[in-house]
Amino acid sequence: WLGAWERTNREATIDHCIAQLAERGALDNLRRLTGEHDGPRVGFMFSDSDVYKVLEAAGWETQRALEAGEGPGETLAEFVPDAVDLLSRAQQDDGYLNSFAGADGRARWSNLRWDHELYCLGHLLQAAVAWHRVPAGDLAAPLARARERLLGVARRFADHVLARWRAGEPVLCGHPEIETALVEFHRATGVRAYLDLAVAMIDARGHGTLGPDAFGPAYFQDHMPVRDARDAEGHAVRQLYLLAGVVDAAAETGDAGLLSAAERLWRSAHAAKMHVTGGMGSRHRDEAYGDDYELPPDRGYAETCAAVADFMLSHRLLLATGDAGYGRAMDRTLYNALAAAVDGTGTRFFYSCPLQMRTDRAGAHEQAPAERAPWYECACCPPNLARLLASMRHAVAASTDDGLAVLLPVSARIPSNGAEIVVESALPYGGAVQLSSRDRESGAPEACGERVRIRLPEGADLETVAGAEAHVDAGWLVVEPGWSSVRIDLRMGAMVRRAHHRADALRGHRVVTRGPVVYALEGVDVPADVRLEDVRLAQGSAAPRVDGEILGAPAVVVSLASDEAGARGPEQLYPVAGADGLDAPSGAEAAGFTARLVPFGLWGRRGTGAMRVWIPAGD
Amino acid sequence: WLGAWERTNREATIDHCIAQLAERGALDNLRRLTGEHDGPRVGFMFSDSDVYKVLEAAGWETQRALEAGEGPGETLAEFVPDAVDLLSRAQQDDGYLNSFAGADGRARWSNLRWDHELYCLGHLLQAAVAWHRVPAGDLAAPLARARERLLGVARRFADHVLARWRAGEPVLCGHPEIETALVEFHRATGVRAYLDLAVAMIDARGHGTLGPDAFGPAYFQDHMPVRDARDAEGHAVRQLYLLAGVVDAAAETGDAGLLSAAERLWRSAHAAKMHVTGGMGSRHRDEAYGDDYELPPDRGYAETCAAVADFMLSHRLLLATGDAGYGRAMDRTLYNALAAAVDGTGTRFFYSCPLQMRTDRAGAHEQAPAERAPWYECACCPPNLARLLASMRHAVAASTDDGLAVLLPVSARIPSNGAEIVVESALPYGGAVQLSSRDRESGAPEACGERVRIRLPEGADLETVAGAEAHVDAGWLVVEPGWSSVRIDLRMGAMVRRAHHRADALRGHRVVTRGPVVYALEGVDVPADVRLEDVRLAQGSAAPRVDGEILGAPAVVVSLASDEAGARGPEQLYPVAGADGLDAPSGAEAAGFTARLVPFGLWGRRGTGAMRVWIPAGD
Structure with missing residues (x-):
């Protein structure tokens, strides 16, 4: 199931996104900065982030292709060097880079609440992180050079913001996202200051710094310090991106207060503000959570980006805590809210993804269409799906203190010390999961030397485990070492x-x-x-x-x-x-x-x- | 019931509105045109209409006060001459008058979709119509002079628009309201051209003339010619104001196509898009009707202005057709949606008036508060209630071909030829309705010479009628002439x-x-x-x-x-x-x-x- 979708993502969605960046003006918006384009700026103020998300997707996909012994696709190999070259030239000498603010007479940093400058930087950093994980030596020269330049562009812009922060200037974004990106950039670069800045940004929220607005402070996640907040509130995507960053920061700093805040707010959202599909957000006006249990199926906003962000958050919490409930939430989102967001061709998408569509539907607006569309003026969702799917294989498994955990029991090949574990799974539509441990080179069966925990899905009864000693512990099937083939049967009525x-x-x-x-x-x-x-x-x-x-x-x-x-x-x-x-x-x-x-x-x-x-x- | 509310309206609401116009800047916005105020313009682009609605309320109230042998209230008597003087001085030589467009470098008529210039003119005309019905000879000099000047200001602005129309310029407003106002102004002035212009405006809608917008053409009632439309759609207030104008135009021109369109769309709204309280509008994002049967009690928008507009429409349709169903709709709106919009002091109001408020309500925005507020930045609702209540007594009864119809069987005194009929009604909380016919001068009982039709409320069984010959016909109790006292008992379980x-x-x-x-x-x-x-x-x-x-x-x-x-x-x-x-x-x-x-x-x-x-x- 997942493999087929990943294939569609790499064979259709990423190229489709690349084409849309050109057609819908996101690249032209950047070319206005270099003087190569003199038309008006088009689209939303954060269109740079569309470019960054596609670059990120391309990075993850290139990593996969190289590991599989494939070359990166042609469209991608042409797009990435050109796009990075454009970014490199569009970047100002002091590192600032944005096609909306700082252009057309609009002052930089003049409207932190709405201008999305740090949000865009966040996506730039995530693109750089994805490419950082591609082994440079395996790349052809143009891509290798693009990889280095992208890291440089990202670092210069990040350092520009770092300098502003050190100078005491306000560094807070109306749309959280920079927080998780800075922690990931810290991990990639080893520079502690990026982590410190992320923590500072998290703690700067909730004091009304971003100023008054018709949408109210919760829309901007500026209504309450996250450490004090009891309820998931405001714009769903912003809440969830912020919490992803909070978990990242907690993981790096060991700050238990941050982790428990993230767990508490995840629980608030998942206990009373989550559609059964895993979709999040009930209000169209401000793309917001509503009251507890305000879950209208027809007007559920359930933005695709909120599903992406919630998947990211649940994944991070599963890694941070080992609580299988976070894994079941990943299932719910992946197999439902996210799956519905794109069609089988990989080129048509839902933005809002409601749970009901009436026969004669009245008064759609662009972000809430009655059928999937190839693109949106507010184009956040399609490239967000592309980058998530391209990196999905990193969410399948993780190492534990004493072995390995299969977070998503889908078909996959998971490295395990020198060996590899091949998972052949009928999930989500069937209950048979077969694990084989084998030598990575020869493919010959090799006894698994690790304790493997397999996270069990919701709504499935474990019928039999054959081929290994195993027991169930808090939502995990714990398989003791020594097997070379295990067959798990789940009954799903x-x-x-x-x-x-x-x-x-x-x-x-x-x-x-x-x-x-x-x-x-x-x-x-x-x-x-x-x-x-x-x-x-x-x-x-x-x-x-x-x-x-x-x-x-x-x-x-x-x-x-x-x-x-x-x-x-x-x-x-x-x-x-x-x-x-x-x-x-x-x-x-x-x-x-x-x-x-x-x-x-x-x-x-x-x-x-x-x-x-x-x-x-x-x- | 109604009398108590009318009293609150005149003793508190109108004065409160007058004070808010000064405090919230609506008058200052006009003073910017005369050079008397040099602060920035504040509030919504249509703040002039707030002033006009209060002037309209003052007009109806002054008419009532004079008929009752009372003088107009002090605050009102001071406000009206000053406000009209300001309008008179703010009006440009060619008749144009608007504090938003045509000021601050914003060209007149440059954005018909959003600028509300004709909407504001509509409310100016309705204010003038209300004052036109005040006998000038009974007024003290300052008010008599204000009445004349207001009529002049209204006429000059209307004639300015008439000239534009005759010159082939587009005259269509993103927010309907001018249509009903022009017909009423035609009735007041006898000038046929105002009626012709209203009909032309009605028929100009639905051709996409107002241009593309993120809210779509239905928001502006420009999606379909009203004669062809099958469903009530888009922004509820705009739909209902437009239909009020359509009925008015049909009544004056005898255009059966217009009347049947209004009946059809009223039925669409009332059969599948009406909250049980009579509130209208289910969507916050665009203040719109939604799908048929999309009636969320918690997020029902149910704007107070939509209830005002729906009451206006039902009243017009009742007069045009005699169908008692329109009267029952007036009841529903008056006793529920409208009644809830204001508190007992007459100084706090709901904008959105939902049917459910949860214990811990999340993320209100200004127009959808958890409790009634003294005023709103978008201040359309409070003065709209004030003008409706001030004119409500004109909705109580009407003459028919062969007598008199009591449209709202509330306590009232209704002129009937030389006599008057005194209605003492326990409605809406009790089922006893007593009618007495008496000499208007002496108060002595006098046999009623007319056939009186009393519109029966919903959910009430007629138990007895004593004192007259009467029968029920299609929702009306028809009382034959010759009685001087009738007692009607309705059972309401x-x-x-x-x-x-x-x-x-x-x-x-x-x-x-x-x-x-x-x-x-x-x-x-x-x-x-x-x-x-x-x-x-x-x-x-x-x-x-x-x-x-x-x-x-x-x-x-x-x-x-x-x-x-x-x-x-x-x-x-x-x-x-x-x-x-x-x-x-x-x-x-x-x-x-x-x-x-x-x-x-x-x-x-x-x-x-x-x-x-x-x-x-x-x-």
């Missing part, structure tokens, strides 16, 4: 779930899941004379069961009924209920029918139409 | 209502109504150890019944239970449901209790806190 009783918008609805996968009902899968808005789960019907496939994934069959739409008028909108007001609907039940549900990640791939994850069940 | 099955966010909830009044449950009325978010209607309990009073209104008692909040974590957010997924909640039911509901219009008057109109009932 379709499950019906409800929402917490405080989740008002979900009351009277059910959702079907199987293992970590959330299912959706599409209009195309109900009879032509039935409108999706009139469908509900039939009372007393058989439990959902897997039956057949849709788009290569197991379909789940449910029994449904449809209510009559009835007359349409003010009198029918709020009818009087029965004697005590608690009776069931009086409308005669139409003939029942069965319909197949599709994994949410695959919805909308068979044409545009209505969809719902939460299916009416009550009254 | 508390009713439990549900929502249409397509209204997903309301599934599993119930609302209690009594007659036209919607009830709400406030946190202050449940036991201290119970959180409002955990409360639900108890299964199999007694039907709601009136018991006691809250704030002078009948309270309705319901039987409730509360669910345990339970552990809080990702595992508890979407728990697995029972075997077939359709079972009831497994949590043991806590001890039941009863609680009193308060009319929605009175919520939040006993301190700030949680509230919900829709009470959980199912699962």
Whole structure:
């Protein structure tokens, strides 16, 4: 599953992103700084970050290609040197680099709340970090040179900000992201000052420094020091990026206060502000979390970037704590919120990714379309997906004190001392996971000398483990050393779930899941004379069961009924209920029918139409 | 009921608005045009309209005061001449008048989509119309002079626009309102050209003339010609003001196509896009209607101005068609959406007026506060309420071909030929309505010579009519001539209502109504150890019944239970449901209790806190 998506990402998405950078003006915005382009600046103020994210994706992909003995793709090999050359020339002598502020008479650092200068720097640093991990010696000369120059550009801009900080100038960004990037840049360069700056930036937040704004301070993560905050609040992407940086900083400094703040706020988000798909954000106006349990499926904002950021955060917390719950959150996000964000071609994307689309949808705006689009004027999401997927293989496993942990039990090859462990996994659609330990060179079976922990997915019962001594411990299957082949079988039945009783918008609805996968009902899968808005789960019907496939994934069959739409008028909108007001609907039940549900990640791939994850069940 | 509110409006709200105009800079914005103020312009681009709405309210109130033999209030009598003098001096020689466009280097008419110049003119015309109806001879000299000058200012600006239209310049406003105002100005002045211009403006909409915008053409009512539109769409206030103008134009021109368009779009809004309180608008981002049946109680935008506009539209349609359904809509809006918009002091207001407020409400923005505020930077709502209330008595009754129609059966004195009909009504809280016909001078009973139609409220059963021959016809009680006193008794029991099955966010909830009044449950009325978010209607309990009073209104008692909040974590957010997924909640039911509901219009008057109109009932 993941391998196929990674392949699409490298064979289609990255090149598509490269083409869009040129077509939509992100590169031209930078060429205005060098005098090579004299048109007006276009797009959002943070369009530089689109370029950086694509460079980052290209870096991770190049690393993978070299390790696999492949050369980097042609489009990539042409784009990267040109783009880095452009950045190098666009950078000012003192290291400053931004195509929005500092241009067209707009003063640098004049609006930290909105101008995204440090946010863009953050993405520049992450691109540099990705390329830093590519062995320079394996690269052809143009890419090797681009790699060095990109690191230099990043370092000069970072040092420019460092100098500002040391001079006592304010260094705080309305959009967090720089924090995690600085810690990663510190890891790559070994320069402690970048870490110190990240910690300083984290602690500078929450004092209203960024000034008043119609969106309020939580939008900018400036409402409360993160160490004191109890609830995930404000713009979801900003909250989550900030927390990723907080975990990074805690990991490097050992600051337990920072780590517990991140865990607390993760829990706030995941306990009461998370859509069942793992999507985050309920409000369109300010791309924000709302109240606890404010989880409207139709207007759930669930921005793709929030899913990316939440995956990053859960991954970091899993590494920092070993708590398998963070891994289950990675599953949820990866197999649902992230999977739905792109189509099978890898070239069409959702920005907002809601859990319901009505038959006649009214008044979309660009960031909340009814179907996936090739690009967005606010283009943050597509290249964010590209960079995440290109680096996803680094999230699959990690070393532990006494061995190895498989964080995402997907098909993969994991180095283990001199040997390698080959994972062949049917997840997320099947429950069979086979691990083989073998010599990396010869491929011959070789007994695994490490204790291997495999993180178990949600909604799956462990049936058998064959070939090794193993036990379950707090969401991990712990496999003791000495095996060369282990077969794990998980049973994953379709499950019906409800929402917490405080989740008002979900009351009277059910959702079907199987293992970590959330299912959706599409209009195309109900009879032509039935409108999706009139469908509900039939009372007393058989439990959902897997039956057949849709788009290569197991379909789940449910029994449904449809209510009559009835007359349409003010009198029918709020009818009087029965004697005590608690009776069931009086409308005669139409003939029942069965319909197949599709994994949410695959919805909308068979044409545009209505969809719902939460299916009416009550009254 | 209405009389008390009208009194608050004249004794508090109008003066409060006058004070806010001075404090918040709306008058200073105009003084910048005369050179009397040199500070920066403040507030929204349409702040002139705040001044005009207050002048309109003052006009209606002055008319009432004179008819009642009272003098106009002191504050009003001082404000109006000064404000009109300022307008007169601020107006340019060619009639143009706007404190935003045409100032600070911003060209007049350069951005019809956003600049609200014609919208402001509309409110100026409506102020002039209100003062036109004040008999000049009864006014003291300063007010009489102000009345004449205001009419002159309005006429000069209107004629300026008329000239532009005749010259072929575009005359279309991003915010409809001018259309209804021009028809009313035509009625006041007898100048046909104003009506022609209104019709031309109506028909100019829907061709994308206003240009592209991130909010899309429906926001500006420029997405489709109104004659062709099938659905109420876009910004709710703009849609409703436009339709008010459409009915006005149809009434004057006899254009059946316009009238049927207005009826069709009213029905679209009221059949599938209306909150049970009569509030309109479901989306915060663009203050818009959403999909059909997208009616989230917590995030319902339900702007006060939308309720004002909808009341205006329903009133016009009732006059145009005689269909009592429009009158029932007036009730719903007046007794619920509008009533809740202001507190008992008349000086604190809701902008957005949602149907649910959670205990710990996150991330409000100024236009969607958790409690009523004295004013708003976007100050459209408070003076809009003031002008509506000041003119409300004109909505109480109307003449018909063969007599008189009581559109709103509230306490009132209605002229009827030489006599007057005195209505003493317990509505909306009681069902007794007494009509007496008497000589206007002597007060002696006098047989009524007209056929009087009384529009019956929703949710009320007619029990008895005593003192006259009467019958019910399509929502009207038709009382034949010859009576001098009629007593009508309506029985209004508390009713439990549900929502249409397509209204997903309301599934599993119930609302209690009594007659036209919607009830709400406030946190202050449940036991201290119970959180409002955990409360639900108890299964199999007694039907709601009136018991006691809250704030002078009948309270309705319901039987409730509360669910345990339970552990809080990702595992508890979407728990697995029972075997077939359709079972009831497994949590043991806590001890039941009863609680009193308060009319929605009175919520939040006993301190700030949680509230919900829709009470959980199912699962």
